[in-house]
Amino acid sequence: MALLELDGVSRRYGALVALDQVAMKVEEGEVRAVIGPNGAGKTTLFNVITGTVKPTAGAIRFAGQPIAGLPSHQVCRLGLSRTFQITSLFPEMSARQNAQLAAQARHPRRWQPFGGTRIFKEAQALADAALEQLGLSAIADRPAGLLSHGDQRLLEVAMAMAQQPRVLLLDEPTQGLSVEETGQAVDTLARFLQASRMTVLLVEHDMEVVFRLAHRITVLHRGAVIADGAPEQVKADPRVQDAYLGGLD
Incomplete structure (x- = not known):
C-alpha cells in the first residue's frame, strides 16, 4: 500500500481547472518530484494535499486514511509537514x-x-x-x-x-538561492535524504536539483498528469519536452 495516494483529484475555480483528475502513488521512502511549467498546478496540488484548499473531487489517502478536506492542523498531526516557497x-x-x-x-x-x-x-x-x-x-x-x-x-x-x-513536502526549497547556495543546499539535502530515508514530495523548478534528488518524477501540465516515471524516462518523454518548450496546445 502506498503511503500517500491521490485518486482522481481535481480542483476547480469556476471555469478554471487548476487540477484535473490527478492520480499519484508515493511509496514509503520514495523521493517524488512534481514538476511542470508555471501555472501547471504544482502549488495547488500541495495545498490540496495539506488541507489548505479542499479538492473539488477525488480522494486523498495517507497511510490508508482518507484526508481530503481535513484542515491543515489535522493533516500535520497525522504526519505530513511542508515548507513554503516564501x-x-x-x-x-x-x-x-x-x-x-x-x-x-x-x-x-x-x-x-x-x-x-x-x-x-x-x-x-x-x-x-x-x-x-x-x-x-x-x-x-x-x-x-x-x-x-x-x-x-x-x-x-x-x-x-x-x-x-512521515511525509515531507518541500515547495521550491532552492528558490531565491544563488548557484553556489543551491549547490551547497542540494548537497546537504542529498545527504539528509540518504541518511533519513524520509518520504518526500518535492516541487522544484531547477531540473538539475530534481534529477539529483528524485527517485521518480510526476509531470503536470495545465493541472493534469502528462508523464510519470524514473528521471531518465521522464527526461526523454516528448510530451514533457513539448510542455516545457510550449508545444502543447
Missing part, C-alpha cells in the same frame, strides 16, 4: 527556537497548563536532532534573520522535520 521564520529568534516552536506546535498537549517543562524539553530535543540532520547545529543559537538565505531555507526543512513527519 521563507517564513521568526527572524529575531534563534534557529533552535524556530525549530523548537515547530516541534511544540504538533504536540497534542501543548496548551495544557501542567507538564509544560517536559513538553518544552521534548521539543528542544526534537529541534536539536532536526538541526543536526540538516547540518545546522553550529549555527543553532544564531538569530534566524542573520542566517544566509541558503541556511534559512534549510532551517525551514529542519522546522518541518522537528514535527516528526
Whole structure:
C-alpha cells in the first residue's frame, strides 16, 4: 500500500481547472518530484494535499486514511509537514527556537497548563536532532534573520522535520538561492535524504536539483498528469519536452 495516494483529484475555480483528475502513488521512502511549467498546478496540488484548499473531487489517502478536506492542523498531526516557497521564520529568534516552536506546535498537549517543562524539553530535543540532520547545529543559537538565505531555507526543512513527519513536502526549497547556495543546499539535502530515508514530495523548478534528488518524477501540465516515471524516462518523454518548450496546445 502506498503511503500517500491521490485518486482522481481535481480542483476547480469556476471555469478554471487548476487540477484535473490527478492520480499519484508515493511509496514509503520514495523521493517524488512534481514538476511542470508555471501555472501547471504544482502549488495547488500541495495545498490540496495539506488541507489548505479542499479538492473539488477525488480522494486523498495517507497511510490508508482518507484526508481530503481535513484542515491543515489535522493533516500535520497525522504526519505530513511542508515548507513554503516564501521563507517564513521568526527572524529575531534563534534557529533552535524556530525549530523548537515547530516541534511544540504538533504536540497534542501543548496548551495544557501542567507538564509544560517536559513538553518544552521534548521539543528542544526534537529541534536539536532536526538541526543536526540538516547540518545546522553550529549555527543553532544564531538569530534566524542573520542566517544566509541558503541556511534559512534549510532551517525551514529542519522546522518541518522537528514535527516528526512521515511525509515531507518541500515547495521550491532552492528558490531565491544563488548557484553556489543551491549547490551547497542540494548537497546537504542529498545527504539528509540518504541518511533519513524520509518520504518526500518535492516541487522544484531547477531540473538539475530534481534529477539529483528524485527517485521518480510526476509531470503536470495545465493541472493534469502528462508523464510519470524514473528521471531518465521522464527526461526523454516528448510530451514533457513539448510542455516545457510550449508545444502543447
